[in-house]
Amino acid sequence: MKGIAVVLALVVAAGAALAWTLSAPRPRYSAEEWQKLGLSGDAAAGRLVFYAGGCESCHKSPGQDDPLRLGGGLELKTPFGSFYPPNISTDPVDGIDAWQPVDVANALLSGVSSNGAHLYPAFPYTSYQHMSAKDVADLAAFLRTLPAVKGKAPANALPFPFSVRRALGLWKLLYFDNASLRPDPSQSDQWNRGRYLVEGPGHCGECHTPRGILGEMDVSRALAGAPLPDGHGKAASLRGGDFLKWTDADIVEALASGFTPAGDVLGAGMTAVVRNIAELPESDRQAIAVYLKSLPPLGAPAPAKP
Amino acid sequence: MKRFVAVALALTCGITAVMADTDPIAERRALMKHDGEAAKTLFGMSKGKIPFDLATVKDSLKTLDEGATKSAALFPDTSKTGGGTAALPAIWENKADFDARFAQFVKDVEAAQAGITDEATFKQLAPAVFKNCGSCHELYKAKSG
Numbered sequence: 001m002k003g004i005a006v007v008l009a010l011v012v013a014a015g016a017a018l019a020w021t022l023s024a025p026r027p028r029y030s031a032e033e034w035q036k037l038g039l040s041g042d043a044a045a046g047r048l049v050f051y052a053g054g055c056e057s058c059h060k061s062p063g064q065d066d067p068l069r070l071g072g073g074l075e076l077k078t079p080f081g082s083f084y085p086p087n088i089s090t091d092p093v094d095g096i097d098a099w100q101p102v103d104v105a106n107a108l109l110s111g112v113s114s115n116g117a118h119l120y121p122a123f124p125y126t127s128y129q130h131m132s133a134k135d136v137a138d139l140a141a142f143l144r145t146l147p148a149v150k151g152k153a154p155a156n157a158l159p160f161p162f163s164v165r166r167a168l169g170l171w172k173l174l175y176f177d178n179a180s181l182r183p184d185p186s187q188s189d190q191w192n193r194g195r196y197l198v199e200g201p202g203h204c205g206e207c208h209t210p211r212g213i214l215g216e217m218d219v220s221r222a223l224a225g226a227p228l229p230d231g232h233g234k235a236a237s238l239r240g241g242d243f244l245k246w247t248d249a250d251i252v253e254a255l256a257s258g259f260t261p262a263g264d265v266l267g268a269g270m271t272a273v274v275r276n277i278a279e280l281p282e283s284d285r286q287a288i289a290v291y292l293k294s295l296p297p298l299g300a301p302a303p304a305k306p
Numbered sequence: 307m308k309r310f311v312a313v314a315l316a317l318t319c320g321i322t323a324v325m326a327d328t329d330p331i332a333e334r335r336a337l338m339k340h341d342g343e344a345a346k347t348l349f350g351m352s353k354g355k356i357p358f359d360l361a362t363v364k365d366s367l368k369t370l371d372e373g374a375t376k377s378a379a380l381f382p383d384t385s386k387t388g389g390g391t392a393a394l395p396a397i398w399e400n401k402a403d404f405d406a407r408f409a410q411f412v413k414d415v416e417a418a419q420a421g422i423t424d425e426a427t428f429k430q431l432a433p434a435v436f437k438n439c440g441s442c443h444e445l446y447k448a449k450s451g
Contacts, residue, residue: 259345259346262342263339264342265440267448271440271441
């Protein structure tokens with residue numbers, strides 16, 4: 001009897017050790033590896049990466065209009081609880097002033113914080129992982145030029161088991177590649193640029209792609225429309241419905257001004273997306289249009305179960 | 307009996323008509339649709355996609371003015387859901403802010419109506435009108451479709 005107890009204890013211990021090992025954070029770059037890339041970081045180019053990534057949509061201090069005041073604290077309601085994006089300003093106490101470019105890189109590309117802990121995928125590293133190292137270095141340089149903002153965001157309000165940060169390592173094993181995007185040589189440069197913007201920094205799929213039970217993106221229905229995480233309304237399908245009737249020019253216009261071909265003005269989360277994407281050169285909006293129009297149409301999803 | 311039927315019929319029709327008339331969701335949606343068409347025309351002109359025409363600008367601004375003035379009163383507590391509305395619950399949680407935004411919209415439209423006399427003044431005053439669309443939709447309109 002004592003023998004069985006010992007064996008059981010060993011099995012449990014081995015399982016726990018395995019889970020602990022498997023769930024370890026895996027930053028893409030060590031400080032040395034990042035150093036070897038020799039990227040100096042161009043703040044002017046980083047400004048465009050900042051807007052392509054829509055950083056301010058979540059990190060801008062709420063209740064004011066300056067997109068460059070990144071005090072964080074906006075509540076993001078999701079089925080898993082409420083997330084509060086942190087202060088990513090240059091404030092030495094409340095912000096990320098101490099972060100090196102490699103820390104920014106590992107956060108964006110691997111969802112790992114400067115202290116080595118997992119970040120929650122409410123921070124869309126499932127998309128940002130596709131960003132190029134150069135864009136990351138430029139963005140890190142741009143962030144350094146922004147003002148310090150005082151104040152910490154509230155702690156995330158997540159019920160158990162979602163409150164267990166380490167468990168994200170297992171989620172990542174299932175649903176996260178930790179890999180960059182390979183250009184498709186059979187497609188044009190414009191198409192590849194559009195795909196990069198949509199699937200990388202633009203993180204369109206975070207709202208427009210439906211999610212499974214653990215919040216993972218259902219890649220088989222990529223960009224086919226999804227209910228919004230806060231439960232109000234729906235992100236439109238970019239592969240069906242009215243969107244199929246939009247021309248390239250319609251997409252470019254909507255991303256520049258918010259005006260849709262029907263005379264509506266994009267609302268909810270898209271207002272911030274338009275505000276950001278409008279800062280990019282026209283060629284980027286055209287590239288996005290070309291990529292979106294190349295996606296194979298997909299029928300409406302089956303109605304949700306009651 | 308005939309008279310009774312006639313009266314009942316008249317009443318029923320009357321009530322139905324009144325009810326149809328006071329469906330705030332349907333009414334505000336129709337107004338917003340008109341506003342959208344007017345805004346689209348103005349926007350096209352501001353971008354040089356439609357040739358500038360002062361009479362059309364005045365007409366479109368009138369549509370926006372009427373639409374905004376009437377719509378503001380069409381968000382009673384009883385009209386939070388149904389009828390395909392894209393209105394978010396946030397409207398009723400922040401009613402004072404919501405109303406203030408409508409008032410600002412009306413103010414900007416009326417400033418444009420008073421100040422636009424030619425293409426130059428149009429290009430100068432139109433952006434202030436457009437700004438209202440997105441800033442309100444961001445907070446209070448659900449995405450749909």
